[in-house]
Amino acid sequence: MTGLTKLEQLCEDKGLKMTDQRRVIARVISDAEDHPDVETVYRRATEIDPRISIATVYRSLKLFEDANVLVRHDFGEGRARYEETGHHHEHLIDIETGEVIEFFNQELEIMKERVARELGYDLIDHRLELYGRKRKD
Amino acid sequence: MTGLTKLEQLCEDKGLKMTDQRRVIARVISDAEDHPDVETVYRRATEIDPRISIATVYRSLKLFEDANVLVRHDFGEGRARYEETGHHHEHLIDIETGEVIEFFNQELEIMKERVARELGYDLIDHRLELYGRKRKD
DNA sequence: GTACATGCAAAGGGTTTGCAAACGG
DNA sequence: CCGTTTGCAAACCCTTTGCATGTAC
Numbered sequence: 001m002t003g004l005t006k007l008e009q010l011c012e013d014k015g016l017k018m019t020d021q022r023r024v025i026a027r028v029i030s031d032a033e034d035h036p037d038v039e040t041v042y043r044r045a046t047e048i049d050p051r052i053s054i055a056t057v058y059r060s061l062k063l064f065e066d067a068n069v070l071v072r073h074d075f076g077e078g079r080a081r082y083e084e085t086g087h088h089h090e091h092l093i094d095i096e097t098g099e100v101i102e103f104f105n106q107e108l109e110i111m112k113e114r115v116a117r118e119l120g121y122d123l124i125d126h127r128l129e130l131y132g133r134k135r136k137d
Numbered sequence: 138m139t140g141l142t143k144l145e146q147l148c149e150d151k152g153l154k155m156t157d158q159r160r161v162i163a164r165v166i167s168d169a170e171d172h173p174d175v176e177t178v179y180r181r182a183t184e185i186d187p188r189i190s191i192a193t194v195y196r197s198l199k200l201f202e203d204a205n206v207l208v209r210h211d212f213g214e215g216r217a218r219y220e221e222t223g224h225h226h227e228h229l230i231d232i233e234t235g236e237v238i239e240f241f242n243q244e245l246e247i248m249k250e251r252v253a254r255e256l257g258y259d260l261i262d263h264r265l266e267l268y269g270r271k272r273k274d
Numbered sequence: 275g276t277a278c279a280t281g282c283a284a285a286g287g288g289t290t291t292g293c294a295a296a297c298g299g
Numbered sequence: 300c301c302g303t304t305t306g307c308a309a310a311c312c313c314t315t316t317g318c319a320t321g322t323a324c
Binding site: 076129130132 | 242268
C-alpha cells in the first residue's frame with residue numbers, strides 16, 4: 001500500500017476536501033526536489049493524470065498556500081514558484097543556471113529581527129534572496 | 138532659470154536624447170519622496186504634461202534603468218516601483234499602509250557577501266525586504 | 275535630414291474568474 | 300444529495316510591441 005505523502009496527510013488533517021486532482025498536485029510538490037513554478041507543476045501533474053487543468057493547479061496551489069502547507073516564492077521572474085512548508089531557509093539563485101540553493105544563517109535571522117525592531121516594527125515576513133555567479137577558481 | 142534636475146543632467150551626460158517626455162518623467166522621479174510605481178509616475182507626469190502616454194513611461198523608465206540612473210524594485214505587488222539610483226539601502230515595507238522605509242545595516246551587507254562566498258558564489262545582486270507591522274506600545 | 279522617440283491600440287505573459295457540469299463526504 | 304470543485308474559455312492586470320507619425324540633434 002502506497003501511503004499518502006506528508007503533504008496529502010497534512011491537507012486531510014486540515015479538513016481540505018481531497019480530490020484526485022489535489023492529491024496529484026500535492027504529490028508533485030512533495031516529490032519535487034526543486035522549487036517548481038506553476039507551469040512545471042502543471043506539466044508534472046498532467047503526466048500523472050491528464051484530467052487536470054491549469055486553472056485547477058492555480059486554485060489548488062493557492063488553497064495549499066492559504067492552508068500553510070506550502071510556500072509561494074516570487075524570485076522576480078514574473079511567475080511564482082512553490083515549495084513545501086518546512087524548516088525555514090533562504091535562497092541563493094544562480095543567475096546563470098537559475099538553480100536555487102537553500103541556506104540558513106542564524107546571524108542573518110537575528111539581524112533582520114533586530115533591524116525591524118529598531119525601526120519600530122514587528123517583523124511579520126521578509127524576503128532575502130542572493131543572486132550570484134558560481135566562483136570559477 | 139530652473140536648472141535641470143540631477144537626473145536630467147545624468148541622462149544628458151550619458152548621451153541620452155532628452156525629449157520633453159523624458160524630462161518630465163525624470164523630474165517626476167527626482168521629485169518623488171516615495172517609491173512610485175509606473176502608474177503613479179504616469180499620473181504625475183501627465184499632470185505636468187498630458188502629451189505623455191503610458192507606453193512612453195514604460196519605455197523611459199526602462200531606458201533610465203538600463204542607464205543605471207534609476208533602480209527598479211519588485212516588492213511582490215505585481216507591479217514595479219522605481220527610485221533614483223543613489224546610496225545603497227534596503228527596504229522595510231509596512232504591511233498595513235504600504236509605506237516603504239529605507240534602512241542600511243553594514244553588518245547585513247557583510248554577511249550577505251560572506252554567505253554567498255561560503256556557498257561558492259560571487260554575490261552579483263540581492264534582495265532584502267522586511268515586511269512589518271508598526272509596533273503599538 | 276535621419277535615426278530615433280512617440281502615441282495608439284493590439285498583443286503578450288502570468289493569473290483569475292464565471293459558468294455549467296462533475297464529484298466528494 | 301448538496302455544496303464544492305472542475306474544465307473551459309474569457310477576462311484581468313501589468314507590460315511590451317508594431318506601426319505610422321513626429322522630433323532631437
